[in-house]
Amino acid sequence: MEHDETGCQPPPEGPDTETRTSQTCRIINREHRQWIIERNEQESVVADAATVQTDLVEAKAISLPLINTSGSAEAAEPKTKEGPNRCSTCKKRVGLTGFKCRCGDLFCGSHRYSDKHDCPFDYRTAGRDAIAKANPVVKAEKLDRI
Structure with missing residues (x-):
């Protein structure tokens, strides 16, 4: 009765409860x-x-002199990009809205399509290769005729 009048409830009974x-x-x-x-x-x-x-990793790090065996390879590879964020056709700054083409260049919104920037990428061959890879040829074994 006292619990009902004061609004207090008795603590739950059981082995899991711990009285503080x-x-x-x-x-x-x-x-x-x-x-x-x-x-x-x-x-x-x-x-x-x-x-x-x-400390052990830093102690193991040794700087070795770099030997350049292909000095002509660097000279044969010219820089094609003007800036990191410019259209390759009109040189307009594109920032983060630039579109990378499959040919590897960056283009603005008006030059992003392959017909607008004379793209050297061969889409037809790439498509054929993708279809051939996705759908291998299935040949049935030859059956012996009776």
Whole structure:
């Protein structure tokens, strides 16, 4: 009756429930503090191990002189792009709205189609290769006639 009048409900009964007394709170707090201390010690050990590993990696890094065996390859490859964000046909700045073509160039909105910029990419051969790859030829085995 007292519980109904005050609006309080009795604590749930069962083995899983833990009643919080001042003594159990002290035990819980002590265990929590101990857990925090152990966790911090483990993190410091892991951090120390990581710094040791990075020191080893830095010690192994050796700078070797680069030997250029193909000096003529760089001279044969001219730079085709003027700027990173310009249309290859009209040299208009396109910024982030540029369209990359299959030929490898960047174009503005009016030159993005292959017929507008004389694209050297062979779409017909690329299409045939894609269809041949997607649909392999299926041949039936020859049957012996009776």
